[in-house]
Amino acid sequence: MWNWFHKLGSPKTFYAISGSLLPYFCVLAGIMLVAGVVWALGFVPPDYQQGHTVRIMYVHVPSAILAQSSYMMMAAAGVVYLVWRIKLADIALQCAAPIGTGLTFLALITGAIWGKPTWGTWWVWDARLTSTLVLLFLFVGVMALRSAMSGKASAGRATAMLVLVGVMNLPIIKYSVDWWFTLHQPSSFSLTEKPSMPPEMWMPLLVMVLGFYLFFFCVWMLRIRTEILNREYRSRWVRELVQ
Amino acid sequence: MKFGKMKTHRRNRLLLVIFVVVMSGSGIAMALLALNENINLFYSPQEIVDGKAPVGQLIRAGGMVREGSVVRSDTDLTVSFRVSDLKNAEFTVHFEGILPDLFREGQGVIARGILRDDGEFVAEEVLAKHDEEYMPPELNDVIEQAHSEAAK
Amino acid sequence: MMFESLSAFMHMGGHGAFVWSAYGIALIVFGYNVVAPIRHRTSMLREVRQRLDREAQ
Numbered sequence: 001m002w003n004w005f006h007k008l009g010s011p012k013t014f015y016a017i018s019g020s021l022l023p024y025f026c027v028l029a030g031i032m033l034v035a036g037v038v039w040a041l042g043f044v045p046p047d048y049q050q051g052h053t054v055r056i057m058y059v060h061v062p063s064a065i066l067a068q069s070s071y072m073m074m075a076a077a078g079v080v081y082l083v084w085r086i087k088l089a090d091i092a093l094q095c096a097a098p099i100g101t102g103l104t105f106l107a108l109i110t111g112a113i114w115g116k117p118t119w120g121t122w123w124v125w126d127a128r129l130t131s132t133l134v135l136l137f138l139f140v141g142v143m144a145l146r147s148a149m150s151g152k153a154s155a156g157r158a159t160a161m162l163v164l165v166g167v168m169n170l171p172i173i174k175y176s177v178d179w180w181f182t183l184h185q186p187s188s189f190s191l192t193e194k195p196s197m198p199p200e201m202w203m204p205l206l207v208m209v210l211g212f213y214l215f216f217f218c219v220w221m222l223r224i225r226t227e228i229l230n231r232e233y234r235s236r237w238v239r240e241l242v243q
Numbered sequence: 244m245k246f247g248k249m250k251t252h253r254r255n256r257l258l259l260v261i262f263v264v265v266m267s268g269s270g271i272a273m274a275l276l277a278l279n280e281n282i283n284l285f286y287s288p289q290e291i292v293d294g295k296a297p298v299g300q301l302i303r304a305g306g307m308v309r310e311g312s313v314v315r316s317d318t319d320l321t322v323s324f325r326v327s328d329l330k331n332a333e334f335t336v337h338f339e340g341i342l343p344d345l346f347r348e349g350q351g352v353i354a355r356g357i358l359r360d361d362g363e364f365v366a367e368e369v370l371a372k373h374d375e376e377y378m379p380p381e382l383n384d385v386i387e388q389a390h391s392e393a394a395k
Numbered sequence: 396m397m398f399e400s401l402s403a404f405m406h407m408g409g410h411g412a413f414v415w416s417a418y419g420i421a422l423i424v425f426g427y428n429v430v431a432p433i434r435h436r437t438s439m440l441r442e443v444r445q446r447l448d449r450e451a452q
Contacts, residue, residue, distance in 0.1 A: 033425075046380065048378050050345065053413060055414050059418060082256055105424065110420065117344055120371055127282050168264070180283045181285050182284055196376045219429065226436040226439045229436075233447065234450075238443065243447075
């Protein structure tokens, strides 16, 4: 197991394995997302209070889940890089940041669009919304620090440290709706509890969440593979590959 | 992976990582504890009744709209209703304007405005705080029917 | 299907602008996330070839 882990950490092996898996993941992500969107827009019953506005949930909730998950994965990569100095972990961290930024932005924008007709306001400075905005700033900060230090040997360690310092924001986002009075409602979807909506409403949500996860992995792999070529261009296998 | 077998420099780095996370975590936790009251977006009905909310300042107050307490004016957009915590505290809110779509009796609401010294709240903005329950309209009808039959 | 006609589908019970703009922005974010890495890969392959050519001389 430990050997296997180290082998996957070698850029060459990772490039080969991810290359053979990527097409399947992309097709699967596409199917899930198209099915989820058609289901969410056309076949989910309207909510008894919100009406058709509830359809915004099917982009808002998955993007918010993925925004936090991508930060979590980025932090895991940061720990691996800091402790074991596996270069691939540094590449993975660097490549997750722009995708996470997009997803957090999407969660905030769709939240605002959903908030206007349901709550009566686009934005309010409550704990959940503010901590999610902090998450966006963390992602942007990681990207900015990375590009400011580009070329320096300590760039990887510095960005990984920043990611780790920011990881405490994740429990704050998750529990903000329980710890403080917020306008945002508690989550209606968790792994441990029964969802607070009927199957015809949560099943398409599950499809969308899975689709978002698959999509994230696909575009993450795409970026990681390009960055591997960038950093390993002197090695023989890359030379043979590009020529 | 056994911790004891780990090379010394790796173990030191791992300890450093744990140290950074724990230190930043406890720092943030202390800051949040100090700010705890200020992070709350609104005052609860209990706090309003107990006089813990400042009078005459712009604040937010929230709770549940009590069933049957909404009084609408016939001539203008003035409306008043009672906001309660479903236990024993409640206060009156006066508002002039258009209420959000999801404003319903028995649902959560957050009002921004000024608490008068007579304990009544004059809102300049009312937001609907909906819960995390979602259901199709037909299902809600069935549940309400069951409720009314159970009440008979 | 929850809608009787295309116009009802576009209208979304009066909240069409909200629902469709949310899905539209999601489409833009997803589209960018697909196009950006593919374009970056093409330009990176070109750059790597140039770098190798330069160093071979």
